[in-house]
Amino acid sequence: MSRGGPAAGRGSVLAVDAGNSKTDVAVIGADGSVLGSARGGGFQPPVVGVEPAIDGLAAIVADAAADAGLLTEDGGDGLVTVSGGVAGHVSACLANADLPVEERELAAALRRRGWARSTEVRNDTFAILRAGLPAGAEPRGVAVVCGAGINCVGMLPDGRTARFPAIGRISGDWGGGSGLSEEALWFAARAEDGRGEPTELARTVPGHFGLDSVYALIEALHLGRIPYARRHELAPVLFATGAAGDAVARSLVDRLAAEVVALAGVALERLGLLDEEVPVLLGGSVLAARHPQLDDGIRELLAARAPKAVVDVVVAPPVLGAGLLGLDHTAAPAEAHTRLRAHYGG
Template identity: 30%
Template sequence: MKYYLGVDGGGSKTVTFIVDEQGTIAGKGTSGNGNHQVGYDDASRNIRESVEMALAQAGLVQDDIEFAYFGLAGADREIDYDILRPMIAELGFPRHTINCDTMIALRAGTSRPYGVVLICGTGTNSAGVNPYGHFYQCGGFSYLLGDFGGGDTLCVEAFRAVIRAWDGRERPTLLTQLVLDDLGYDSVKEMFDNYLDHHKSPPLRLTKLLFTAAEQEDEVAKAILRRQGVELGKSAQAVIRHLGMEKQIFDVVLAGSVVTRSKGDYIQAYIEQAVQEVAPQANIIKLAVEPVVGAVWLAVEATGIELPGPIYERLRQVSDYSLI
């Protein structure tokens, strides 16, 4: 029996799947941050923990794995690979490769060997591959270097909206009571003073409150989410134009918790509008499986064979996030 291992190392979690040649999941592992740019020691430890958990569950060792494919957030430039290659080599897999997490999300979301992917989870990133195999990445580095959004930014935007409504710079918003209740404060002044005095930062979970408020037609929350959609749309347009895909038929895969688990159409509508302006034959697809599935498929294909039907079909059904 042949076994394949795929890893998705993101900014908030690392997930590992091991599957056999029939597509049966033999082992699973999960841990925390897998992005070395967030913290090298944490990422190294979490990737190892996730991998070893999956191996132990499957009753396998590294030499039993036909191929291991690592899709890692932060694998953006050669300087990153200089750091990541020795880190991953220490795991002991005789046959493995590393790629950016954008590529495993793209592979998980489309049956075509090319397309565009927009990631909006803890952070944001966008990339694409055209039919000729040319790759282009737009963003994924920081607000300073042109990005906007992802949970790390949106939770701050939600917090700022409450402060700005309180001091008169923004209209009243339902976010005020939602944020106060979530953080356990009786007033905005109490929250303001406590955060200022203790140099606190808003927790990532406040991002969810934007959708809660938007569902109740809160214009402030809707405007923040609209900006996220517009910015992702601009990134998609940049990738499409750079790769010359305006007249192609392809999929734009939306990945990351902010765009895949959110309710309503507060972000996606603006992405669709932007994409249609430059590539009217493109299709928008919301990723319905964990990106780690794409890593497993790429692990199989890296051995030089076409992806077997049983592996594709079985893992295509893995859409329940509680499985990990």
């Protein structure tokens, strides 16, 4: 057990950005100052179940609370809890909260932990959107996130949103680092055995793993000598092969640019913003890498569909967006927003 000063008071925020691979938590004062923070592993309720996923999140919250000087205690079951709550409001932007019913289920699970008087759960894409909006701007715009997967959300100041299920091929999704990696492997395999057109991917894809043929890579993946999850490493290989001039790889990059613009365009249209000057924010590891062909393709295609849209790449950490959404909820003054942005360099 550790004891400290009253770091979080009335109007303060517990900000959570929980992605598939990592989770960031911040305890934010009413003035926008970051009082404590912590980072932990990914948040995957579909894999481990809702309550075990929240248990994992609870440990990270406890670390952030301890960093803020709040009282923490061992509940006797191996889980560290926080006495007396952490903040006035929980603003949680969570991966795998893709459907409203999932948001409600996760919000209920978080409320049972007693971390705050109020709790709001959103998909983690909303954190990118809020983090990327200019300082002092109202919450109005569209964000497309392309990391392991791909998703898009839009928001208006009156609370209306535009969103997609974004749960894979069954909801019409294509792209993301995972999807690109699978496409690279598919085209490489067909090029090597003659079913498909020639492509340098047949050399660069197995070469990434130190192998001399796609067949050897297929065998290694199938038999588990190379963990199947490592296929996600192939997205950068695809971009590098395209940058070197390979036509097949370049066509996949062009397809991703078109997919990003399709998502953004539909979201803009749903919110009545297609013909207005509005930010379209790009986030996630694939888009933040600023691959020239992809970046140029998105800007060119979006200019044709939404000429007044202003494209920008978000590099600020998504937990900033979760925190700003929390400060929006508590009606914190503009100075608090500015202080929080300054802390994260946003």
